[in-house]
Amino acid sequence: MTKPKHIPAKPIDHASAEALHQGRHGDPFAVLGPHLVNGVRTVRAIDPGADRMWGVTEDGTAHELIRAGEGLSVFAGEVPGDGHYWLRGELHGTTWEVEDPYRFGPVIGEMDEYLLGEGTHQKIWRVLGAHVIAHESQNGTHFAVWAPNAERVSVVGGFNAWDGRRHPMRRRGSTGVWEIFIPNIGEGESYKYEILGAGGQRQPLKADPVGFGSEHAPQNASVVRHIDGYGWKDGKWMETRAAQNDRTAPISIYEVHLESWKRVVEEGNRSLSYREAAEELVDYAADMGFTHIELLPISEYPFDGSWGYQPVGLFAPTVRFGPPHEFRDLVEAAHNKGLGVLLDWVPGHFPTDAHGLGLFDGTHLYEHSDPREGFHQDWNTLIYNYGRTEVRNFLVSNALYWLDEYHVDGLRVDAVASMLYRDYSRDDGQWVPNKDGGRENYEAIDFLREVNKIAYGQHPGIMTVAEESTSFPQVSRPVDGGGLGFGFKWNMGWMNDTLRYIEKDPIYRSYDHHLMTFGLHYAFSENFILPISHDEVVHGKGSMLQKMPGNDWEKFANLRAYYGFMWGHPGKKLLFMGQEMAQRSEWRHDEQLPWGILDDPMHRGVQSFVRDLNTLYRAEPALHALDCDPEGFQWIESNDASASTYAWIRRSGGDAPEAVVICNFTPVERRYTLGMPQVGRWREAINSDADIYGGGGRGNLGGVDAVAEPLNGQPARAEVTLPPLSTLIFIKEAG
Structure with missing residues (x-):
């Protein structure tokens, strides 16, 4: 538990209480939780649904917290001792008890904080997102999100009535990252982030960019998923797959849109689940003599008609076919049948859906601000700002995520040509030349080289494939020789x-x-x-x-x-x-x-x-x-x-x-x-x-x-x- 801080004698100042009540306080941990006042622990808490609150100590004693002001939802009072306490609320005679999230210290460590701030954390999914953990002897979920230009970020969900005043997060210095540990939140809980941008402008509720799960469309909240502890049993394949993916190997790929490959007509014409596909699709592809299955994008996407090529949740296997572990079942089954699994990966653009990455913290965070660089006219989508270190890091980390966590054997990168050229599908005057006056997108080229170099460096047995429709040179040649570093290129x-x-x-x-x-x-x-x-x-x-x-x-x-x-x-x-x-x-x-x-x-x-x-x-x-x-x-x-x-x-x-x-x-x-x-x-x-x-x-x-x-x-x-x-x-x- 966080040690109480020594503060002046006043239990809570009115201005802070009012800012918390209005949901505009940017540093809630400086006010809420346990603090020492005249040597006695004082607890401040917020609950817009309570008309009375208490701090309850381990011996069962309830210490009433006093409302900080008329009409305010902030309470403060002495809760003696230095042991565990929890909060009790009451409204019209109904009571409830909760752990105080503001009594817990930070989860993100110094090294992670340093790498996040530098934009070089190659495995951001292990820090950001929603992680079911035990922290300071308490089970719960740690939430962390990058929103550097926000004035306040809160986690909202059914557990707090989607009220951004209840769980405002802690800003982590200059990293741009916000975090909070919420006790007793676990697997299956839906959530989003409520963000106040510059000037206190409230943004549309945002799904988690690094969320591991999502609700079923058309609902679009992120869902807490515990992705640890699978227990892979595909060791034989993993040891030998480098030979299966080599340029000298027979490679015959069966490209599959999982939603329409086969349906269960007797059950409302639903698609197969990951586990059903682990039997039927895998057996079929193996019987047909293919060496690999390539899945159209399974990163979570809101619109079925995009076939997955307009993803919102890059770290979430789509829930259309089951939760993350069941996608692992499909990959493992393929491996144990001698089949590799490739994923279509879409780092070239993202949709403008309000809950997505666009204007994430009220600024053009992931995308370019100039539509000549940041908007795809053909697809009505937004283009990543590859020149921003944190954005490039986000995408590189996502590639590694699928290779690390799901044992996929390769990534086929969609629409590479649209990334390589600044004038892709644009008329004169609709694009911004590079620093040398040319059409090549140097930042995207550097990004593609980086992702290939790191992916092959950490997973030598995989393959990356470029869907590239032009004559751009050396797409599948090594980076150190001037190439883009892909293993293969589609011959369009x-x-x-x-x-x-x-x-x-x-x-x-x-x-x-x-x-x-x-x-x-x-x-x-x-x-x-x-x-x-x-x-x-x-x-x-x-x-x-x-x-x-x-x-x-x-x-x-x-x-x-x-x-x-x-x-x-x-x-x-x-x-x-x-x-x-x-x-x-x-x-x-x-x-x-x-x-x-x-x-x-x-x-x-x-x-x-x-x-x-x-x-x-x-x-x-x-x-x-x-x-x-x-x-x-x-x-x-x-x-x-x-x-x-x-x-x-x-x-x-x-x-x-x-x-x-x-x-x-x-x-x-x-x-x-x-x-x-x-x-x-x-x-x-x-x-x-x-x-x-x-x-x-x-x-x-x-x-x-x-x-x-x-x-x-x-x-x-x-x-x-x-x-x-x-x-x-x-x-x-x-x-």
């Missing part, structure tokens, strides 16, 4: 070019033959992931099946051939949920996937094809080990535009057998003479036209024999049957 150029090609009627494909080959000019400039993401199947773009030309059979054949091209192409793989079964309709975030289509053998065939592509990709080093290195790729045929045919070699750089991939993007069966890198038998490892995939069953009866006759710059050749609209992958057999 490849995605756009190849989709433009495959959407064309085969009659016209010969005129755009280069769209399928152009990506190889820069395929190894970055560590690329080939993404067919959620962005390609929304906003009127149609599903992947709808994009395909031709009749129904041709649509399926085109799609299978395209997926075969993708899995045979250098680069890691990413497919959004539903595309593995050739969903007919465009994705809708408020409906589950159309699982019933798997009763149709054509849809089931595409699903089987994707499963077998993943299995082959993982099994054959030639198809993945040098995904990011030019030594792993060689064209055999890239110029046969008239036949819309492509062929190439994939190599592992070791002793593993080579692979040859050949694609026919016309609806015509061909007998094709193809140069081969080795003489001997080549197994037809996959054929997208196979019966089991819904194809016509045409092919090469299990393989082809290459003879020692040079062709296409190769030492051998083979006669290959190319089914219409197909991709074939051959693997060299031993001997």
